[in-house]
Amino acid sequence: MMDGITPEAARHILPAGPGKVVGRGVARIEDGPLLRGEGRFAADVNFPRQLHMRVVRAELAHARLLRVDASAARTMPGVVAVWTAEDVAEIPPIPFRATKVRGLEPYCQPVLARDRLRYVGEPVAVVFADDAYRAEDAAEMVVVEAEELPVLLDATAPPAEFAPGLDTEPTVVRKEYGEVGAAFRAAHAVVELELSVGRHSGVPLETRGAIARYDASSDVLELHGTAKKQHWNRDEIARLLGRPPNGVHLFEGHVGGGFGVRGELYPEDLLVCAAALRLRRPIKWIEDRREHFVATNHSREQHHRIRAAVDAEGRLLAIDDAFFHDQGAYVRTHGARVADLAAGMLPGPYRLPAYRVAGHFRLTNKTPAATYRAPGRFETTFVRERLMDAIAHRLGLDPVEVRRRNLVAAAEMPFARPLDTLGTDIILDSGDYEGLLDKALARFGWDAMQEELAARRAAGECVGAGLAFFVEKSGLGPSDGVRISIDATGAVELVSGAASVGQGVETVLAQICAEALGVDYARVRVVHGRTDRIEFGNGAHASRVTVMSGSATWEAALAVREMALETAGTLLQLPPSELTIAEGVVCRADGATGPSVTLAEVARRMGPNAPEMRGRTPGLTAERWFWSDHMAYPYGVHLAQLRIDRGTGAVTVERYLVANDIGRAINPVLVEGQIRGGFAQGLGGALFEEFRYDPQGQPLSTTFADYLIPTIAEMPVVDVLIAEDAPSPLNPLGVKGAGEGGTNAVGAAFAAAVDDALRRPGAVTSLPILPAQVRRMLDGAA
Amino acid sequence: MKPAPFAYHDPRSIEEVLDLLASLDNARLLAGGQSLMPMLNMRVAFPDHLIDLNRVEGLTGIMEEGGSIRIGAMTRQRDIEESEVIRARLPLLAEALSHVGHRQTRNRGTIGGSLCNLDPSAELVAVATALDAVLEVQGSAGIRELSIHDFPVGFMTPALAPEEMLTAIRLPVPPAGHGTAFTEFARRHGDYAIVSAAVLLVLEGSRIARASLTLGGVGAGPLRLRTAEAMLVGGAPSEATFGAAAAECAGIEAMSDPQAPAWYRRRLSAVLTRRALETAAARAAV
């Protein structure tokens, strides 16, 4: 049996090739309300008598908190309450999810700052008022007295004191295998680089929001505006507020983009819940954009000092990396996950006999950091692929050739590395890396392009091309469940423990369900992100939904199908094996005319009052779970062609290709959308977006005029090659996640192409690549 | 990001506006709102009184009179950009406007609002400076005229008394044989320029008879490159002349920030000036 596939599902592996609805770019079932302005995003949720919460935030990056004076604010019109740390002293700090790393607890964030202010934007007090405008008026009146302390803004600087007996390096993530020292001693050449990635993040277009309501009549606390991890968040909110989990329900409406940052448990989520319980009124909090830039998770900032030992043919013998991960002021819900992913995923697609990494997980006086689309991979793909380019240059090899020599071969799959990440062993499940590289080069016309670029350079233009290979990970377990029910009208409802952040989850799950059941996918109602509808769930993150919830959907739908055929067989007096379901009707599988019965009728016959159901659990319904101990690893290659304006240093992307093998595309149009949209975010991180700070730790990127998200004018035409050459053997659908491959290698590919245009190998050592830096590189300075 | 409270005034005539300005403390004029509204929403501007100019009669319109074009202060940027008169007579203004924000923001943004906001990178301020604009300023004492060169008196601070308002701008139409060009560099399309260059060249035969060079974004206000202008006048519109004039940018004082240090602004100034000169000369020659 394949790992991850239950015996039941192994009988029903989804056949290759397009199905009736799976594998087709059908229209989304989500779009209607979103196009009519009938969506229900967090800010659209309102309850009678609600109060608006406004957060007073620290204006100093590091200070001793002396006093918070809320007396003037309490007398402002419309104000019902103002809370400081004393008012929430009983609420424990925000916890983190399970991790093998020990000793992080003292670094967790209190819901309101207690003795220290550790970053600009840290919540210090909250105001509750009857109107959002008046809440903001009152928040301005809260006086925070604090004594400035020296700030720490550089994660490569020696650690400082966090609290007595604790320094600002909570842990060092270490992984090692093979004979690293011996490899370096025996090396033909050692290549050494120092590289850094700038601080940026998901920045969804909808800011965060949280609306809590306590229904005393049923003793249930509700939280609306949630995303991503409802069940874990429910359990933690219940624990932290001293309630049973079944008395807390989280609801997900529409979600205006997640990208990793939304749906984590933040201080504001606990504050609205605590206030709803205590003030006995619904509490609404909508983050504003300036708050978002300093309050919602940052990501990415790392500095790597990496060395590679190679033989005379350019084959990797060992990599030794020390990196410094700028976590910001506190450890949040992810613990040290991004540093762990960076350490585990750095080797990527290459054979690597020996490896040692030390990830220094360090705190600074900046907004706390966590995951953002392709976490730990955008960073390490940049680092690893810079390294491969440097090896090629050192040995006089073509950059494509040096990669070919090191790629894990198709015949070596599954390929186990003596490494783990996210608590799972890294076993590359399937792949034909070199095959995809060849396809991508051919599609891009790589060789012909090189000649064309040479001609243009001879004519004075500054043009170049580069490529970067990546390996993604997806389908993080351990489990997810789906319940599918057909009601007496034939309508199908699918309840999933997954969440939707706007990526098309409902359509994809409906397609899988429809394929198995033989119904119209547009008639499948998909329920997600609601703890009141399903007891357990693991949410939407780590490109896991299509793999985990998709596989559970497949199994549940097959189970319902089997039940329907059995009941229909009794009704039609035919053996179930001779029946099939088409367009919601059970009929003969051989196409011969004969008796048939609708699923609606079958469901009615399985109702609780039907005589034949006596003694059995009624309903045409089944719940199935899918488990997986290992992740599925999508992979791909990015190819970039760009030109540089010698006068300004501006980079213009001329052509770009993302080739991505995701095992199987349930909906190729949505996959392309994921890849193109992912590219746009990678483009931001590679050329435009950065959270900057002044020397006092004041954030300089707090508006959309300072934090530069690419517009349509900055977007090149992006060609997308979706490959399905290496289905995952770990699930019955053969799928791997498609959410992050478009982002992963953008920084790396641009760096290579800018080097090439400048004719200066290794010139780019940091992201984002800014025009002023490029202008300086054109002058020949570093 | 909700504005603090203020009293709203919605006058219909210039006289009413002037009366309000004379009688109210801490009042601000609201034009197109594309800069002031964000400042209000972010609570970095706290006026007690907001005087809305959007329904005031007599502040809009584009008219050619004498050798100048007069534009009412509340004329929308998009109306100016689309105006046949402007496209024919002051193409430099139309070209610069295409870089001001986006089509959508130009639907609301006004020429007077942009000039009075005096952002160091504002395209319209640079163009007005290049074209030697004259501003009509009205106060209780009547109308006075003010050269654009005397308008900025500090960082984002115009030479307007609290009871005065800008009512119109007059732009002299350059003589026949001229060419203009506007170039700028911004990180993204529609962003405020890091540096912009507005150039006017008047050719007589094969000689440059008049040159006007203005940089935006390098300092607190627009920078007219008088030395470079003097170098150009009398010379031939050649690569060598333009190169020498652009090289003058190496000596200018420039602002510095993390994305654009002073050396980079100087480099951009030289590059953009040269490109604008070449384009303007080509256009003049047509």
Added chain:
Amino acid sequence: MSDAMHDLTLTLNGQAHAIRVEARRTLADALREDCGLTGTHLGCEHGVCGACTVLMDGQPVRACLLFAVQAEGRAIRTVEGLAKGGALNPLQRAFAENHALQCGYCTPGFLMLGTAILETDPGISDEALVEALSSNLCRCTGYANIARAIRAAADAMSTEGAA
């Protein structure tokens, strides 16, 4: 300083809405909170993202950069006015058919921007289309499908018009 209330009548999608608001209430908040039209979204409240784009007298404007009091007497159109009787209009259909939305948060703003383009400049050049669309941010799609949808709607409408 005064926080006097203003009685206004806004004309929204052809219907009159009488509301009572402070002068400082933005048009966006008035639409959402006072008139129940939550289809207009707020993405930044400082005029950069364009999510709150509505049409005022036929022109696209940012509703976060206008006060409600300024909109009195003007014809305001929002995303809720596009579908007639619940049926998607050609532009909305083109968005669905071209996968021009993912999370849908920026979508109402782009739909209103696209509506203005179709009404005033249906034969818009590719370059001008990029310029016009560059005023709004989308974080999900990478934009290509949004431009394609608007182009497809323009083509569909010109075919219908010619037929």
